[in-house]
Amino acid sequence: MERTVLDLSLGEEATIRKFKDASVACKLLTVGIVPDARITLMRKAPFGGAVCLKLGQTFIAVRNTEAKTIILEEIE
Amino acid sequence: MMDHSSFKIALIGNPNSGKSSLFNALTGLNQKISNYPGVTVDKKVGNLKLSSGERLTLIDFPGIYSLYPNSSDERIVVNVLTNPSDPDYPDAILYVATSQELEKHFLLAGQIRELNIPVLFCLTMTDLNEREGISYDLSVLEKYLDVPVIEVSSLKGINIDGLKYKMIELIQDSELKSFDRHYEMSGTEKEVAGHIQGLSKSNNNYQNLLIAHHYQWLSHLSEAERAKIHEQLDGHSFNSMRSQIDETLRRYNQFTPVIEKAVIRSKKDRKSLTQRIDNIIVHRIFGPIIFFAIMFLVFQAIYAWAEAPMTWIEETFALLGSWVQTSFPSGWLTDLLSDGIIAGLGGIMVFVPQIAILFLLISALEEMGYMSRAVFMFDSIMQRFGLNGRSIVALISSGACAIPAIMSTRTIANWKERLITILVTPLISCSARIPVYTVLIGFVVPSQMVWGFLNLQGLAFMGLYVISIIAALVSAWVFKIILKSEERSFLMIELPHYKQPKLRNVLLDVKEKVGTFIIEAGRVILVISIILWFLAAYGPVNEMKQAEELARVEARDQSLSPAETDDLIASAKLESSYAGHLGKFIEPVIRPLGFDWKIGIALITSFAAREVFVGTMATIYSVGSSDDEMTIREKMALQKNPFTGGPRYDVPTALSLLLFYVFAMQCMSTLAVTRRETKSWKWPMIQLGFMSVLAYVCSLIAYQWLV
Numbered sequence: 001m002e003r004t005v006l007d008l009s010l011g012e013e014a015t016i017r018k019f020k021d022a023s024v025a026c027k028l029l030t031v032g033i034v035p036d037a038r039i040t041l042m043r044k045a046p047f048g049g050a051v052c053l054k055l056g057q058t059f060i061a062v063r064n065t066e067a068k069t070i071i072l073e074e075i076e
Numbered sequence: 077m078m079d080h081s082s083f084k085i086a087l088i089g090n091p092n093s094g095k096s097s098l099f100n101a102l103t104g105l106n107q108k109i110s111n112y113p114g115v116t117v118d119k120k121v122g123n124l125k126l127s128s129g130e131r132l133t134l135i136d137f138p139g140i141y142s143l144y145p146n147s148s149d150e151r152i153v154v155n156v157l158t159n160p161s162d163p164d165y166p167d168a169i170l171y172v173a174t175s176q177e178l179e180k181h182f183l184l185a186g187q188i189r190e191l192n193i194p195v196l197f198c199l200t201m202t203d204l205n206e207r208e209g210i211s212y213d214l215s216v217l218e219k220y221l222d223v224p225v226i227e228v229s230s231l232k233g234i235n236i237d238g239l240k241y242k243m244i245e246l247i248q249d250s251e252l253k254s255f256d257r258h259y260e261m262s263g264t265e266k267e268v269a270g271h272i273q274g275l276s277k278s279n280n281n282y283q284n285l286l287i288a289h290h291y292q293w294l295s296h297l298s299e300a301e302r303a304k305i306h307e308q309l310d311g312h313s314f315n316s317m318r319s320q321i322d323e324t325l326r327r328y329n330q331f332t333p334v335i336e337k338a339v340i341r342s343k344k345d346r347k348s349l350t351q352r353i354d355n356i357i358v359h360r361i362f363g364p365i366i367f368f369a370i371m372f373l374v375f376q377a378i379y380a381w382a383e384a385p386m387t388w389i390e391e392t393f394a395l396l397g398s399w400v401q402t403s404f405p406s407g408w409l410t411d412l413l414s415d416g417i418i419a420g421l422g423g424i425m426v427f428v429p430q431i432a433i434l435f436l437l438i439s440a441l442e443e444m445g446y447m448s449r450a451v452f453m454f455d456s457i458m459q460r461f462g463l464n465g466r467s468i469v470a471l472i473s474s475g476a477c478a479i480p481a482i483m484s485t486r487t488i489a490n491w492k493e494r495l496i497t498i499l500v501t502p503l504i505s506c507s508a509r510i511p512v513y514t515v516l517i518g519f520v521v522p523s524q525m526v527w528g529f530l531n532l533q534g535l536a537f538m539g540l541y542v543i544s545i546i547a548a549l550v551s552a553w554v555f556k557i558i559l560k561s562e563e564r565s566f567l568m569i570e571l572p573h574y575k576q577p578k579l580r581n582v583l584l585d586v587k588e589k590v591g592t593f594i595i596e597a598g599r600v601i602l603v604i605s606i607i608l609w610f611l612a613a614y615g616p617v618n619e620m621k622q623a624e625e626l627a628r629v630e631a632r633d634q635s636l637s638p639a640e641t642d643d644l645i646a647s648a649k650l651e652s653s654y655a656g657h658l659g660k661f662i663e664p665v666i667r668p669l670g671f672d673w674k675i676g677i678a679l680i681t682s683f684a685a686r687e688v689f690v691g692t693m694a695t696i697y698s699v700g701s702s703d704d705e706m707t708i709r710e711k712m713a714l715q716k717n718p719f720t721g722g723p724r725y726d727v728p729t730a731l732s733l734l735l736f737y738v739f740a741m742q743c744m745s746t747l748a749v750t751r752r753e754t755k756s757w758k759w760p761m762i763q764l765g766f767m768s769v770l771a772y773v774c775s776l777i778a779y780q781w782l783v
Contacts, residue, residue, distance in 0.1 A: 022317050022318070022321060023317060023564065024564075024566065025321060026144065026317055026320055026321060026324075027146060027566060027568055028568065029142075029321060029324040029325065029328075030141035030142035030144065030183065030324065031141050031180070031568060031570065032179060032180055032183075032328075034324075034325065034328045035325070042351070042354075043354070043358060044360075045358070045452055045453055045455065045456060046358065046359070046360045046361070046363045046364055046453050047364075047453070047454070047456045047457050048456050049455055049456020049457075049459060050452055050455050050456060050465070050567060052354075052358070052452060052571060056177060056179055056180070057176055057177050057208075057348075057573075058177050058180055058570060059350070059354075059570065059571040059572075059573075060568065060569070060570050060571070061448070061451070061452040061455075061567065061568070061569050061570075061571055062566075062567060062568050063455065063456075063459075063566060063567045065566075066566055066567070066568065
């Protein structure tokens with residue numbers, strides 16, 4: 001099973017490998033969610049449904065449905 | 077000295093790039109809001125006088141991340157930038173980027189510099205660099221971008237003059253020098269752009285490529301042009317999405333090493349202040365509690381602060397009206413002026429304090445970075461009802477007025493979610509309903525304390541708000557099921573670093589919102605007020621005369637004072653006026669709700685604005701000379717129901733009327749704005765329809781059940 005951003009534990013950082021869905025990728029790319037970028041799962045929304053991600057110095061909130069299309073590099 | 081007032085500089089940048097702050101710092105109060113032709117996105121234009129005496133025009137565009145936009149306000153940027161004959165097409169671009177998150181800004185910057193428009197790259201918020209431990213090598217950035225780069229801080233006012241000086245240089249030497257393209261188009265892209273060139277107004281390859289990507293929605297293309305482009309693209313293996321992704325990735329690959337080389341971060345991975353605040357503000361349990369506490373305080377502030385200026389505005393317009401009545405010769409023109417126009421204007425202006433205070437607070441919360449946290453927290457709940465996290469801003473704003481609330485939905489990218497938000501927003505109790513609630517609530521709930529500290533009427537008041545919120549969410553859920561949409565819904569929102577709100581930015585935003593309300597709602601309310609004035613002041617001539625004479629006789633028999641006589645005459649005249657006839661005409665329809673023709677008149681006049689109900693009631697019950705809600709309520713309490721002999725405003729009738737005002741679509745201005753935002757009459761009609769049915773059914777059930 002490929003690991004996605006949703007599989008990260010809170011505060012864990014990982015490297016983005018690729019995307020599952022081209023139409024979602026189109027949007028994510030524009031804010032810097034790109035392959036090889038380091039991404040951290042910061043927190044989950046109080047009522048679920050969305051997560052807050054950290055990229056460099058920027059915090060970006062996306063829905064779980066989008067987050068699970070971001071596939072991560074396997075940990076060595 | 078040359079006049080460059082026709083020289084246009086566009087401010088372009090990411091959301092949260094400090095673009096609007098810089099715009100405000102440069103133009104101050106010399107800015108105005110207008111609309112882009114054909115679309116409903118506000119355009120902020122400002123004038124700037126440079127030290128050389130030259131003047132130029134600055135246009136603040138909505139923030140975008142890339143020239144592949146998502147929402148309707150982002151699309152406007154691409155619409156203008158791909159059309160050299162657009163009146164807003166800039167002569168130069170001021171690209172605005174925060175100096176802390178450079179990697180975020182270079183994608184759009186790279187796209188922008190390929191449009192053949194001179195660019196000045198402006199790094200903002202430099203005052204934070206030291207605290208954040210950030211430094212960079214400007215010469216590396218300048219060399220890579222191949223455009224002039226300047227650092228400023230709009231908050232501290234640092235180097236704004238230097239920026240202006242660079243602008244002078246830009247004007248004087250606006251001839252475009254050739255530069256290396258960062259992005260080499262693929263073979264297919266080149267071919268496609270080449271074909272578009274024959275059809276478009278642009279001879280820039282990149283612009284033409286953008287047209288190929290976006291031709292389906294670009295508003296400067298005619299249907300014929302669209303069909304031609306479609307035909308051209310059909311022959312190619314051009315995959316727009318693939319091409320967008322490739323372009324974006326190649327740009328990142330190119331500029332990422334440059335930024336890594338140029339930027340030095342001395343403080344690595346420390347837990348920022350923003351993170352520590354967020355641990356509490358968006359905490360699983362505290363987050364929602366804090367949100368509701370903030371909203372409670374916001375609405376408390378509105379009622380506490382708005383009351384005095386509202387009374388003052390009401391009194392001023394009342395004085396103005398009576399001054400016109402006494403100092404001008406009596407006749408229909410004077411009546412139109414005092415009872416139609418001045419009363420109508422008063423009806424608009426009286427809402428300004430509440431709207432201004434709400435937007436003052438919302439705008440401050442937005443500036444601080446709080447609103448996007450609220451969007452993040454409530455997105456999943458909103459989604460269940462077919463709304464978007466961003467709908468929360470509209471729903472809160474509609475507590476003051478649905479008009480600016482509906483306009484704030486432009487940031488919602490998904491059409492279905494945006495439409496549902498627009499449709500249900502007017503259900504939230506707005507400030508125009510408050511006077512109606514104030515008059516009626518006493519007939520339903522006694523003024524009494526429960527548990528020693530809670531006012532029962534206050535609780536009922538809150539209950540009406542809760543009912544309105546429930547109605548909005550349930551209707552949204554119904555629309556979610558009915559409306560079909562293929563468009564995928566998504567949410568992607570930056571949670572900006574917290575910052576201190578700058579008063580100037582907040583005040584300018586409030587000015588903009590209030591201005592929109594006065595113009596958008598104002599003209600509709602004014603026109604309707606004049607029509608309603610006519611309906612209430614005129615009727616079949618003989619009937620009006622007869623009614624007046626009868627009232628005069630009655631007043632003499634009862635030996636009423638002159639003021640009481642006037643009130644009685646006004647009431648009799650209203651009964652025989654066209655409005656009275658209309659009220660009687662609709663009486664059979666509203667009788668099952670417990671309403672008589674007098675209430676019918678008030679329902680009709682409420683179409684201008686709901687609070688007109690109070691004034692109409694005052695005239696109907698012959699206390700026209702008083703505008704005090706308590707006087708009107710006392711008079712209403714004395715009315716008898718001719719059929720039962722009991723009070724006219726008994727609990728079933730008053731509750732039924734209250735519920736009617738909670739749900740009914742009695743606001744022409746909102747309908748007009750819905751039409752504008754949805755670009756069709758279909759949606760405002762659906763809005764009017766479903767809200768009327770909801771109001772009628774709820775009132776019917778309440779009345780028939782209780783009576």
